[in-house]
Amino acid sequence: MEIIELDPADGDLVSGAFDVMRATHAADHPENPAPHRNTFVKGLAYPPPDEDEAHYVAVEDGKVLAVMGIGLPNRANLHFAWAWINVHPDHRRRGIGTALVERFFAYAREHGRTELTLDTHMTWEGGVERDKAGQLFLERHGFKLALTCINRRCAVDALDPAVEQELLEQAQAAAGDDYEIISWIGRTPEELIETMARIDSTILAEVPLGDLELEPETIDADLKRAKAERGEAIGIVPIQTVARHRESGEVVANTAVFAHADDPGYTDAYQGITIVDPAHRGHRLGLLLKLVNLRLVRERYPHLRAIWTDNADVNAPMIGINVTLGYEIVDAVGEFQIKLDS
Template identity: 70%
Template sequence: MSDIQILELDPADGDLVSGAFEVLRAAHAADAPEAPAPHEGKFRLGLLHPVPDEDQTVLIAVRDGAVLGLADAGYPNRENLHFGWATITVHPEHRRQGVGSAVLDAFIADAKGRGRTTLTLDTRLTWEDGVERSEAGRRFAEKHGFEAALTWINRRCAVDALDPALEQELLEKSQAAAGDAYEIVSWIGRTPEHLLDTMARIDSTILAEVPLGDLELEPETIDAELKNAKADRNEAMGVIPIQTVALDRATGEAVANTAVFVYDDPEYTDAFQGITIVNPEHRGHRLGTLLKILNLRLVRENHPGVRTIWTDNADVNAPMIGINVILGYEILDAGAEFQRKLDA
């Protein structure tokens, strides 16, 4: 391993960026070809336009100018300053040679240098009757002292999975359950200026509401400035949010929210379901189902090239899993977050 260099990927180094993307492409083809393929444009632009509320780095293992593996790492920079995460990927032709351990060691050293004490790695797993996945990722994490902390289920849904009559019936039932108490508002792209503050407030509840397993993360404080910064990044990367929310007519506050993210690339047929959240005080009115069906229709109308929407939910998130099953989502596989505390 002495001939391997660990470098921080420079977004301006076209050859190394291409090499890093080739690692992701080859690993996808070998490990999970049924899952959405990595998108080269999004990868390159994501390096140039980092997430505003995380400090990001990509650590690469290089030998003779070729990228063998990488750790795509991030560190929250507003809350959860104890935390760091990484996804480690090694080119299939260079596995079992210590490349993964080398980039993991570099990630751990980088995290310690930033004062982080809790780290996570993620990997795919087999789930129920889904596609069988290798156990290599789990074994790698456990070998290096990481323990499973959160499991989620990856599901996919064709945009036309539901029979149109059934979809209309589900929509009308959810509209009846919601009644007249809510104004339903949709948009494509940036959050409208007059809704920024209320959307920031509902976004700030996400980590308090979604199941986190054994991960110890405090809720984030989202504000209008951060939402605009994230919107700037989406626009720079060609990522288009399609969003539908329910506003409480009594207060004007957003109390339920869903979003699907598509790429500004007609050749890319996958889209990604973001967090769907309903304020606890407003549950029981089928708002989750209502918003997701309306948003699905917006996806179909505005991006007819999209064929599949992908989502993941914590394995214990029964309410959202129930909605997704009704809408036609099918299990692909699972993923898990493995956690290690450096001061333990």
């Protein structure tokens, strides 16, 4: 068995890597959204603009047995490296996972990174049972649980229409006339790009991060455009709704759902970060934006059946909104952390 860097141009190895991802999903967490072939393949050639990526595969007799993705933020958080590992279910307990973790450590050291994370699915009360292999494996390698996020799923039509309408009207009444609600699909309108960059830059300071030591990344208009280009290249479309404060002209609340919009066979979508500026909380803007956006999702992409979200277990206000909307627990993802000597 050898560990080699995955060349995005090597079609056989890329297919083999994707097959391992699919087999891991089927064996370990089949209820969660399945990996998407096109997005994986295109993503290899088109990494996010604020992150450098590398992929490694474990290969034996020409067959891919395991795959690892590594991400290195390249604008902020230069001490940080994250990765994911999938070992094919038929080839576990042979030291392949360990060989990949060792490659991850070496790679991180080569790039001067000292805080490393890997994640794994875990059981969460009220959800489905998950195998403990990932957690035991990570603890065996010295990682400690730093942040737990709960995965919840919501059918796009979870609420009774009359209940949904009532919630919307209550939220509209609470928000009053101070805010203009604006929705779009795809790229951020140019006239909003500066104010959207401002609110995006606050995200890391506002979401609970557990023991992860991450600093807010400054997002500017050029980075937003580059991220939008990347989304288009890998086939992921944002469906977005924001609140603009009429007096200041600033966007003060934002929500987005991301979908493989061109693939009618793929019925899951992902809820991205929802954020309300601290000075504008308490007006039900979070609930209002999510309801307006949900209606847009249903109207424009009728093939979508469910939206998935992951919230830090301690994020009570966001979880409260999600439960109101009909989100139900599926499982959790544990972010495990290790610090290397610099």
